[in-house]
Amino acid sequence: MYRISVVPGDGIGPEIIAEGIRVLEAAGDACGIKFEWKYFPYGAEHYLETEEVLPDDALKEMEKTESIYLGAVGDPRVKPGILEKELLLKMRFYFDQYVNLRPIKLYPGVPCPLKDKGPEHINFYVVRENTEDFYVGVGDRLSSAKHSSLLEIKRKLYDIKFNIDITQDKANEIAYQVGIISREGARRIMKFAFELAKRKGMNRVTAVDKANVLTHIYSLWRDVFEEVAKDYPGIDTEFNFVDAVTMWFVKNPEWYRVVVTPNMFGDIITDLGAMIQGGMGLAPGGNINPEGISMFEPIHGSAPKYKGQNRVNPIATILAGQLMLEDLNEQGAADLVERATIEVLREGKIRTYDLGGTSKTSEVGNAIARKVAELG
Ligand code: IPM
Ligand code: MN
Numbered sequence: 001m002y003r004i005s006v007v008p009g010d011g012i013g014p015e016i017i018a019e020g021i022r023v024l025e026a027a028g029d030a031c032g033i034k035f036e037w038k039y040f041p042y043g044a045e046h047y048l049e050t051e052e053v054l055p056d057d058a059l060k061e062m063e064k065t066e067s068i069y070l071g072a073v074g075d076p077r078v079k080p081g082i083l084e085k086e087l088l089l090k091m092r093f094y095f096d097q098y099v100n101l102r103p104i105k106l107y108p109g110v111p112c113p114l115k116d117k118g119p120e121h122i123n124f125y126v127v128r129e130n131t132e133d134f135y136v137g138v139g140d141r142l143s144s145a146k147h148s149s150l151l152e153i154k155r156k157l158y159d160i161k162f163n164i165d166i167t168q169d170k171a172n173e174i175a176y177q178v179g180i181i182s183r184e185g186a187r188r189i190m191k192f193a194f195e196l197a198k199r200k201g202m203n204r205v206t207a208v209d210k211a212n213v214l215t216h217i218y219s220l221w222r223d224v225f226e227e228v229a230k231d232y233p234g235i236d237t238e239f240n241f242v243d244a245v246t247m248w249f250v251k252n253p254e255w256y257r258v259v260v261t262p263n264m265f266g267d268i269i270t271d272l273g274a275m276i277q278g279g280m281g282l283a284p285g286g287n288i289n290p291e292g293i294s295m296f297e298p299i300h301g302s303a304p305k306y307k308g309q310n311r312v313n314p315i316a317t318i319l320a321g322q323l324m325l326e327d328l329n330e331q332g333a334a335d336l337v338e339r340a341t342i343e344v345l346r347e348g349k350i351r352t353y354d355l356g357g358t359s360k361t362s363e364v365g366n367a368i369a370r371k372v373a374e375l376g
Helices: 013-031 044-050 056-062 082-094 183-200 215-229 242-251 263-276 315-327 331-347 361-375
Strands: 002-009 035-039 067-072 099-105 123-129 133-142 146-154 159-167 174-180 204-209 236-241 258-261 284-288 294-298
Touching: 002 013, 013 035, 013 067, 013 315, 013 331, 013 361, 044 082, 056 082, 067 082, 067 315, 082 133, 099 183, 099 263, 099 315, 123 183, 123 263, 133 146, 133 159, 133 263, 159 174, 183 204, 183 215, 183 258, 204 215, 204 242, 204 263, 215 236, 236 242, 242 258, 242 263, 258 263, 284 315, 294 315, 315 331, 315 361, 331 361
Parallel strands: 002 035, 002 067, 067 294, 123 258, 204 236, 204 258
Antiparallel strands: 099 123, 099 284, 133 174, 146 159, 284 294
């Protein structure tokens, strides 16, 4: 029996999570796995009513469960940054989910916006570092000639304080933001990327950075990549600058196998990745702590304008459920969810508007759950 924390969140979150759970239940029935779902109310509605975003007690409760299933966060009534930082990033950091695993896979029957590219060309993983880089969120904004700030980054790995004294020629208004890469933070994400390549039989790992401009943080990133690569002599390695990656994902996606990237560039290139795999409605992600509690979510947002319409594609969330099963070592059930999804996509009868169909969110969830039962 697995206890799973569920945070449906905002906008379309509750609708897609309901379909994800329907499919996971079906896979559980087929494979003899039981789930107990523990729901948490956090998100915009809860915040607007109570001013509470995510209390520490809730994190402690989630710590008693085996995994976390998240819908989406974000709401136009809440200032940008509050729910993102205090809910989503807080969970990623608290549970030290240092891997953001985002498969970029185009399934048969899914329209791809790239001319002459099909499923045989688009099948790779982006391994996004998930706790460091510019996402550490420390910085300041000032407009005095003399200023000092105490900035702190607290992680499972370290507690770092920056005492920054600023002296300016005059009272310019400026803002700055600090990005961090640590040797250990880089090492563990590189190791995950190479281990993934090995496990999946993929023979190339590409490291993304902008080491030609952000020379401090990404020279450390590169050094660690080269060191970790030495333990995997059978796997080819290369460095790609992030700007070039956006070009190559479009021009030659078939080149890529495992792509390891710092946090912020990973955020950007996986939206591009989602588009070449058929759209945001198909792109799942896992926030993984291989030694701890992981969290699975679609990579898209809360799409507030579609809230309550039973209209959006639940497949990204369903495939996030597949990633959860894989993380729980339930490979058979994970494969079943993927095969059922592929089959429903291939048949092409039941699909939401983003894939050119007219089916409802719940019809897609139902069809995949039925297919799971049939194949299981
Ligand atoms: C994502 C999202 C988040 C991120 C936001 C909502 C904080 O864009 O998961 O890709 O930037 O990581
Ligand atoms: Mn994003």
